Amino acid sequence: MSSAPDPEDLTARARIRDAAMRHFGEHGFERTTIRGIAETAGVSSGLVRHHFGSKEELRKACDDYVLRTVRKLNDETWAAMREGDLGKAAAVRRPSGAYHRYIARSLVDGGASELFDEMVRMSEAWLTAFPREGAESDVPLRDRAAIGTAWGLAIPIMFEHLSRAFGVDLSTPEGDVRLASALLDLYSHPLMSPEEAAAARAGLKGLRHD
Amino acid sequence: MSSAPDPEDLTARARIRDAAMRHFGEHGFERTTIRGIAETAGVSSGLVRHHFGSKEELRKACDDYVLRTVRKLNDETWAAMREGDLGKAAAVRRPSGAYHRYIARSLVDGGASELFDEMVRMSEAWLTAFPREGAESDVPLRDRAAIGTAWGLAIPIMFEHLSRAFGVDLSTPEGDVRLASALLDLYSHPLMSPEEAAAARAGLKGLRHD
DNA sequence: GTCTATATAATGATAGAC
C-alpha cells in the first residue's frame, strides 16, 4: 500500500524497531520483553541495547516512526484527492495492520498525545476543505475535529471486537467492504433527527451535575 | 448518579476490587502490582491473595463488576426514557470516571469481549426502538450497532486526548456541556452528503485489495 | 556492530502465625 520503506530500513536497527512495534502492539509495553523483540528481529538482546539504549527509548523511536508514517499517509491522501482519485484516497487511508495495534495501545497508555493532536489538526484541515452543507454550527471546528478523530481511531482500536460483532475478519477484502459500507452509511445519515437533537439539547440544559 | 453500592461492598473485598480497578485502569494490568493494590485498599498483599487467589482472578472479578454496572446503567436509561425524562437518561449515561480507564484498557487488552458484545446488543435494541427516519439501508443492523458502540466507547477511551484537544477538562461541568454539544451536533448532521457518499461508494468498488 | 554472561531489582505466589 504505497509508502516505500525508509532508506534506513532493512538494517538491523529497522528490524528491531519493526519487531518492537509488533510486540508492543500485541502484548503491550510492559509484557513485551527485550529478549522477545531481539528474537523476532533475529538479533541479540545486547544489540537492542546498543541501538536504542533502553526499552523506553525504543518506544520513543516507535512513536516517532508512527507519527512520520501517519503524516506521509495524510499527504498521500491529499494528493489523491487533488487528482480526484477517490478510490486511491480510500486505499491509502485503509489502515495497515502493522500499526493498528501499536497505535491503539499507545493511545490508551497515554503515550501518543503528539499523534492524536496531529490527527486532530489534520481533521480540521479536512473539515475546512470539505465543509458539510448547511454547516452553520456554534460548535467549534476543533471540537468536531477532535471527536471525528476519536471516532476514526475507534475502528483500529476496537478492530478485533468489531470483527467479532460483524462476524467477519475485517482485515479481509470481504470484511473491508462490509466495514466501509457501514461507515459510509453512518457518515451519510444522521443518527438523530433535528427534533430529537433539540429535545436532547433541552434535556441537557436542565441537568444537575453531581 | 444513582447506582447505590452493592450490599457486599464496604467490605475489604470490595475495597480491594475498587483499588484493583483503579490501578489496572491507570497503569495497565502488567504494570499493576498486587502490593500496590493492597496499599491503596489499606490491606496486606496476603489478604488480596486470600480473597481473589491470583492477579488473574482479581481481574475477572473486575470485569464481572463492570459488566454488571453497565447492565444496570442500561436498564436505568430505558426506565428514564420510558418516563420521557431525557435529562435523566442523559445523566445516567454520563460516564462515571471510575470505570472509564478500566474499560478502555480492558477493551484494548482484548479482555472485555463480553462487555463489548453486550453493548452491541444494547445498541441494537436502541436502534430498533428509535429508528432514524428514512432508514431503508442495506447495511445490517448489527453492523451499524457495532460501529455505534465503538464510537460511543471512543469517548471514554480517548478521554484525556479529547480533553486536551477541547482545551477543557471534559470531566468538569463546563467540559461536559461542550462535549455533549459537539456530540449532539455530529449525531444530528451527516458528515457526508449523499453525493459524496455515492462517489465514495463508487470509488470503493473499483478498489484493488493488496 | 554484535555477542555472552552477570548483577540487581521487583513481582506473583506461597506458607504459616495470629
Add this chain to the structure above:
DNA sequence: GTCTATCATTATATAGAC
C-alpha cells in the same frame, strides 16, 4: 479474616569479549 516472611521467577540493565 488478616498479617508477615520467604521463595522462585523473570526482566532490565550492565560489563566486557570478539
